Amino acid sequence: MLKQIEGSHAMAEAIALCRPEVICAYPITPQTHIVEGLAEMVRDGHLNDCEYINVESEFAALSVGIGSSAAGARTYTATSSQGLLFMMEAVYNASGLGLPIVMTLGNRAIGAPINIWNDHSDAMSVRDAGWIMLFAETNQEAVDLHIQAFKLAEELSCPVMVNVDGFILTHAVERVDIPSQEQVDAFLPPFDPVQSVDPAKPMSIGAMVGPEAFMEVRYLAHHKQMRALERIPAMAEEYKAIFGRESGGLIRSYRCEDAETVVVAMGSVIGTLKDMVDEMREAGAKIGVVSICSFRPFPLDDVRQALLDAHRVVVVEKALAVGMGGVLASHVRMALRGHPTRVYTLIAGLGGRPILKSSLKDFMARAAAEPHYDVHFLDLKEDLVSAEIRRMDAVRRAGPIAENVLRRLGPNAQTVL
């Protein structure tokens, strides 16, 4: 059913259609509206046979989820940013135990400085935690990916994290087609766990494993992800057959035929990039976009095939590996290893900085002349940065950087650009 609806509430409705049995909730901006929406549906009887648990921390949220999932209940939780970091130990544990929990990550920056706005720093901090990580481009896709996530998680007995850009998606009101219960039931079978703690058939889960088998257990986790590489595109096809929509898959290419420049990105910024590509194509530029939907498993072969014919690849990413550069860009370089394509790292949108089409176009226009091995920062206020560097070099007690930078901005501190 078509609805004009906030992204978070659309996701809450999609999750409810998946008939979750245990939902653990702890508030953190910007995911909060999702668990609020679910709380309402549990209370007013729209979502039956579901235990909704208000916990005392994100660490407890996922820990309760580990217990309920291990006991055979379909389990959902959501978090963001600092919350994800606070539950980090349980994030690794859930995947290590092979528990098919679905979690929404409302992507947000990580402090300090504290910042509640969108980027992908949180997701990148758990990139090696053993979860399948999907990125939604639109709220429609966010809805669809959650439904696919439960099926994928339970088939592989592996947790799935659905990444949605904080505010840009979670708080955006737009048209979303909410599937019917019949459609979801036809797509998603009841949860049939591969393992569960059950007094009728006692087993021990969570044993200590030493050097004699730890590597093999980890290998099998990798194996699951490799299997997901096959299942994700197949599942997108199955989804299309029932719901009539293209959603999910590993990667998607947009106007990449004959493209000399291909931009690679994840999440909602793809919308801006498509608009940019349309305009630049109008003007005669040969440019396209590849969006990565599945970051874990990372589809190296698909990415390589999609980029082989490009002269240059610009990876636009909302995270900075401090002291290194780009995370996604490193993955793309890995995909293109041995191939002469120039790969640019363009860090953009950190801490909610808007990613402007005009700035992107400027960069694309001059990319050919830029050194591709450097890390580029979109719309970095270079005067601000160099002034603070001078200050730090000159004064030992230079004080806190964040406050200094804000003071320097002065009355303009409230204007983002």
Next chain:
Amino acid sequence: MSKPIDNQTVKFYQTGTLTVGNRLLDPEQRTVQASAERTNAITCGHRACQGCGEALGARYALDAAMRATDGQLICVNATGCLEVFTTPYPETSWQVSWLHSLFGNAAAVASGVAAAQRVKKRPQVRVIAQGGDGGTTDIGFGCLSGMFERNDDVLYICYDNEGYMNTGVQRSSATPGGARTATTPAVGEAPGNVFGTGKNVPLIAMAHNIPYVATASVADLHDLEAKATKAMSIRGARYLHVMVPCPLGWGSAAHDTIKLARLAMESGFFPLFEAEHGVVTSSRAIRRKVPVIEYLKPQKRFAHLFKPDNPHGSEALARLQAQADENCRRFNLLRDEGAV
């Protein structure tokens, strides 16, 4: 002329020992371990140290809970000695459904398991979470308090050996004042653990107004069984704090585990009591109070307190004695109950 048998007072123990006269008890009061029907929740062959109080306490508590629930039990374990010595891959000592996740989240994981039983409409399946004092009073404390305040249907059992024994005997917030650990060495101005620190988790549990809180000891296994059984007859969040001496961490003889637990109890240093909804409802009276030094002296972790060249030794011993005396007062342990 002898008294008729039905007027004779039945004593549950012999003078000087706590041996339960099992055959004199009504069948339902007899110890679970004496029954051929016991479930052996933890089988032999695990790798606990000789004289381990925790292995003993867990065995008695869980077998009692298994009987109380007719075997419909799921156990969640925090990381720690009990977890490590029972499940070296691929072996397991557990004959009960058992789940280990992390060090600090056993109470939350158990909440999740309990939630799954509710949603699956299996009210007969009950949940126990268990951990050592480190996993309970320190790193797992947030999750424990959360489980309490939500009144989740979980019995949490803390096996308290007063330190991080699995990692090599470091101080926890359950370590008593003066005790030597690897992180409170017996050197310097005030040797051993700092006095005036630490927390009393049974009392904190009571402050959550949960239906049942009790302390127990491996010195009185029948009492431990009874409390575990009682806990399983109640719904909601419950807490059982069991003193389990650790020969390795305490520097005591393996054969002294029960003796030390008994001296802790009989000196008042570790009081046994029950509380319901935040109110103490019973305590175990001390028959013959012993001085705390009798409990402390056989333990190497307190040896420095007895050295004549330690200028703070006698003051420390006096403070420990004062703690025991305060427990006796607070929980009314010295009342004269006469023959039971």
